[in-house]
Amino acid sequence: MEVITIDSEAFQSLKEQLNRIESYIERSTTLSKEIDDALELSSKDVMEALAISESTLYRWRKKGIIRYRYAESGDVRYFYNSLFVGIKCYQIKVPAMPKEEALRRLSEFKDNIILNSYMSKDRRNDKQGRNTGPY
Known part of the structure; x- marks a missing residue:
């Protein structure tokens, strides 16, 4: 079993994926609020x-x-x-x-x-x- 450390490639990849998910959620939330405000x-x-x-x-x-x-x-x-x-x-x-x-x-x-x-x-x-x- 491989141990994932902060410096490992697996950790960095996971961190990038989480950042993309966070960005998507923020964009979706903003878009939804804009629609609600304008509709x-x-x-x-x-x-x-x-x-x-x-x-x-x-x-x-x-x-x-x-x-x-x-x-x-x-x-x-x-x-x-x-x-x-x-x-x-x-x-x-x-x-x-x-x-x-x-x-x-x-x-x-x-x-x-x-x-x-x-x-x-x-x-x-x-x-x-x-x-x-x-x-």
């Missing part, structure tokens, strides 16, 4: 994702418990992060739905947006004749 949902998106009525969404907005903005078109846009944190911290109570279910639905909604965005980018690249495969 906005329409009223329809929120109502469908959380199975709530327009009046419930209106009450949340009027009470000031969720962040929103008006788009140039006049539509209301809700910040994903505000909804997620509000539900997680019990500031927002989704009627007839446990907190965990509401958080799961929001996360699935975000994942679907990311997946659809990636898939549509893939289709655009295919139409332009670009190689989109892993190699």
Whole structure:
């Protein structure tokens, strides 16, 4: 059995691998936070994702418990992060739905947006004749 020392090649290789893993996790965490901060949902998106009525969404907005903005078109846009944190911290109570279910639905909604965005980018690249495969 070989003893691994700080100076050994095996240790250095393991250290490099751990550094790459750490870097990947940091990049992934940063990207996920940036997506959460930038993602906005329409009223329809929120109502469908959380199975709530327009009046419930209106009450949340009027009470000031969720962040929103008006788009140039006049539509209301809700910040994903505000909804997620509000539900997680019990500031927002989704009627007839446990907190965990509401958080799961929001996360699935975000994942679907990311997946659809990636898939549509893939289709655009295919139409332009670009190689989109892993190699």
